[in-house]
Amino acid sequence: MDQQPAPGRRNRLVLLLLLLPLVATLVPEFYNFDKPSIGGMPFFYWWQLLWIAGVAVCVGIVYLATRSTR
Amino acid sequence: MIPAFNGLEFGIVLGMFVAVAVLGFVASRWRRGTSLASVEEWGLGGRRFGTVVSWFLIGGDLYTAYTFVAVPALLFGIGAAGFFAVPYTIAVFPLVMFAAARMWSVCHEHGYATAADFVRGRHGSSILALLVAITGIVATMPYIALQLTGIRAVIETMGIGGDWPLWIAFVVLAAYTFTSGLRAPAMVAFVKDILIYVMVLVAVIYIPYKLGGYNVIFHGAQSALAAKGYSTLLSGSQYLGYTTLALGSALALFLYPHAVTGVLASRSRNVVKKNMSLLPAYSLMLGFIALLGYMALAAHVKPVGGTAAKPDTTTIVPVLFNDEFPHWFAGIAFGAIVIGALVPAAIMAIAAANTFARDIYKPYIRPAASDREEGLVSQIVSVILKLGAVAVIVSLKLTFALEFQLIGGVIVIQILPSVVLGLYTRWYHRWALVAGWIAGMGLSVYMLYVTPSATTAHFGNASFALSTWGLHTKMTIWTGIVGVVANLVVATALTPLLARLPRGNDETKPGDFGEAEAPPIPFGPGPVVGQT
Incomplete structure (x- = not known):
């Protein structure tokens, strides 16, 4: 029980999740490639489309961790 | 080339438009309060x-x-x-x-x-x-x-x-x-x-x-x-x-x-x-x-x-x-x-x-x-x-409709220091924020003005060519970012200098922003979360 981090600390760390989608989609150096393509769609396109699901998950987790309980 | 008129397509669009207009008028009765006559x-x-x-x-x-x-x-x-x-x-x-x-x-x-x-x-x-x-x-x-x-x-x-x-x-x-x-x-x-x-x-x-x-x-x-x-x-x-x-x-x-x-x-x-x-x-x-x-x-x-x-x-x-x-x-x-x-x-x-x-x-x-x-x-x-x-x-006559909206974005981002920083801090002096707005807006409008497009000499694009300022590059930067950085620099630099001028009255209290629900400070006692 004592080893459990305080809710405050856990909440703080979970905020780092918000950085992931930003870094993944705002730095074209990471994804401006043709290959690997999926079903004819270049990496550039499916990588960014995939991060739409990524941002929903990241923001959703942060919401659950920080929502008000009232 | 003018495409042929199609009665079926027009009929469907017209029908949908009429249905939506009816819905729009009916909506006034939806979950209505006592009167609609207020902002x-x-x-x-x-x-x-x-x-x-x-x-x-x-x-x-x-x-x-x-x-x-x-x-x-x-x-x-x-x-x-x-x-x-x-x-x-x-x-x-x-x-x-x-x-x-x-x-x-x-x-x-x-x-x-x-x-x-x-x-x-x-x-x-x-x-x-x-x-x-x-x-x-x-x-x-x-x-x-x-x-x-x-x-x-x-x-x-x-x-x-x-x-x-x-x-x-x-x-x-x-x-x-x-x-x-x-x-x-x-x-x-x-x-x-x-x-x-x-x-x-x-x-x-x-x-x-x-x-x-x-x-x-x-x-x-x-x-x-x-x-x-x-x-x-x-x-x-x-x-x-x-x-x-x-x-x-x-x-x-x-x-x-x-x-x-x-x-x-x-x-x-x-x-x-x-x-x-x-x-x-x-x-x-x-x-x-x-x-x-x-x-x-x-x-x-x-x-x-x-x-x-x-x-x-x-x-x-x-x-x-x-x-x-x-x-x-x-x-x-x-x-x-x-x-x-x-x-x-x-x-x-x-x-x-x-x-x-x-x-x-x-x-x-x-x-x-x-x-x-x-x-x-x-x-x-x-x-x-x-x-x-x-x-x-x-x-x-508009061709690249999107550029229109990008100019709107360049303008609206200049209120970011007053609104968004205002949500987090009262450190900024009101007159410093006014000066920042003037600087950011002025710079942005100037940059838009000197940007040509294929058909116009001014206000052509919200992407500013860095070569305009003598840099040997083909790179462009979104004008609004440059403007808002100038805005922030001016507001930050002037805030200490204007300390002698009276500050505005702040009618909000820290608790008004939902502090209790924001992540508490680590290690500190902080507000208790999750207890009722």
Whole structure:
């Protein structure tokens, strides 16, 4: 029980999740490639489309961790 | 080339338009308070919208007709750089999640209806509030006009000449918005977005199937773009422009009056935050709609309207639908685009009108105005704004409709220091924020002024070529980012220097921002979370 981090600390760390989608989609150096393509769609396109699901998950987790309980 | 008039398509679009207009008038009775005659009820729907309604309202509000028309047109015209709309609508949610929640809490506590209301209460400066109000209204007006380009693109594709359908559409829209207020677009947004989700789902499966798969589409698009000197991938010199455009647009989005209105109409702080993880569903739709631009390239779509030298590329999506779909489905898709323009246009006009009534009319023209009078002013101004938008669009010929909106973004981001920093700190001096706004706005307008386009010498583009300042590079940067950095530097540098001038009165308290729900300080005692 004592080893459990305080809710405050856990909440703080979970905020780092918000950085992931930003870094993944705002730095074209990471994804401006043709290959690997999926079903004819270049990496550039499916990588960014995939991060739409990524941002929903990241923001959703942060919401659950920080929502008000009232 | 004027396409042949198709009675079936026109009949379907007309039928959908009439159905939506009826819905718009009926909406005035929906979850109605005692009276509609106040900004609170007419302009914010009584602040009673739950998760689902807010999702449709904010989604239908932010992902506008420009989504369906201008983003694919951009990919059609310049290739990969046009895809910035996707990282833009990804980055916005993590960036604004907490700021939007704080905004909701403080506005709920004090009855603020606009960003300028908040700025006046927080910084105790009616001049700063006036600047914020004017900035919001000026940035929104071209955005309302932009929605009309979506309708016009459909009308041109259906082979109908003249501007009369635009007038009719907006007069009807103005009439039901006048009577029902924010409830009308909230209700219509349900219909609009369900139609658009269906349309997109069908389009991204059926059109690639007809054209021979995404492989064929991307190859076709690449060869068509290469002929014009563009590509389906970014060139190295486009990276900075792509990143700053996506980041800056994301930072600017929730500063628009209509976005603030959508947030404030929510029932609770949790509704706002939850929607930040649900709204990306719209981004996915936007991503696939953007690819329609490449499908149009691969299908050798010829835009209609405009001139031979500069065709109106905003028509490519309607033309693609007209060419590939059976007429009955093209009619439904056209109807969806038309309705898709009406919802955001209504919310934008309401938001800008609220801002005028609350932050210009009441403080500067009639301080004694009652809530009822304030509401009536807002109703009348919303009508004027919509008809003004038609007049603008009829008198100006627009090709790259999106550039219009980018200039709005450059302007609106200049209120970021006053609004967003104001949500977190009171360190900034009100006059330093005013000076920052002047510096940022001045620099941005100057940069826009010296940027030519292919057809004009000034205000050509919101992407600023760094070579203008003598740098040996082909790189561009989004003008708004440069402006807002100058704004922040000036505001920060002047705050200590102006310490002798009286500070404005702050009517907010730390607890008003929902502090107890924000992440507590690590290691400190902090507020107890999770106990009742």
